[in-house]
Amino acid sequence: MTGMLADKITIVTGASSGIGAAIAQAALREGGRIMLHGRNEAELEALAALHGKQASFIACDLADAEAASQIVNATIERFGTVDVLINNAGIFPRSTIDTDVLSQFDPVFHVNVRAPLMLSQALIRHCREQGKPGTIVNIGSINAYCGADMILIYSMSKGAMMTMTRNIADTHGPEGIRANQLNVGWTLTQGEIETQRSMGSPDDWHTKIDKTGAPRGSLLMPDEVAEHAIFWASDKSAPVNGAVYEVEQYPVIGRNRAAGK
16 A cells, blocks of 8 residues: 555544544545544444445444543554554533533543543553554644633633643653644534534525635635644654644634734
């Protein structure tokens, strides 16, 4: 096989739909062998079946503390090793300081922070045992820096992931471990479509995007995000470690929208 991920064994969490599915498809096109993770077993099975021996799948809930070890162990059992971990899965319930933040905090942090941490731990331990390098790509969000008014806890979780990424890179770089994060902007996924529908938005809301938030007049697409994820998962992004890269249509840091056009 040829391609940026040729002969690399890659775990992609949240791979049954949206950005995760797009990353998995791109990784397979680039020669990788993939362990697809998600909660929808039927969707995962259908996706894996399209790629024969190049893909396998495991369905489990990242809220379960044992999920990380299950995913990594299943990958090693199926492919013999793990080279790349792409922590994509996440949940994004709406929350403000006035909502029931206590009931939402643990579920969001279990999936968005604890699971990527435990998966990273399992990958690093495996790489140590095998005496080999490893690569982690964390799919974050531009909301890690501040966040919109209705996603307080989600934004906090992505900020925590950003610190985790940098800490792992700084601590474990000498062991051959690279960890980088993509802070992704507003993307047109099925999950976003369903969220907008639940909020009463019309079906064509995504065709009327203000250019303040999307300068080209349309949202990011999952396939576009996937191309960036593959680059950071591949050796072509070496030796960069601990980077936070913004996949967005405008400069995120220091932008002054109050100044107008």
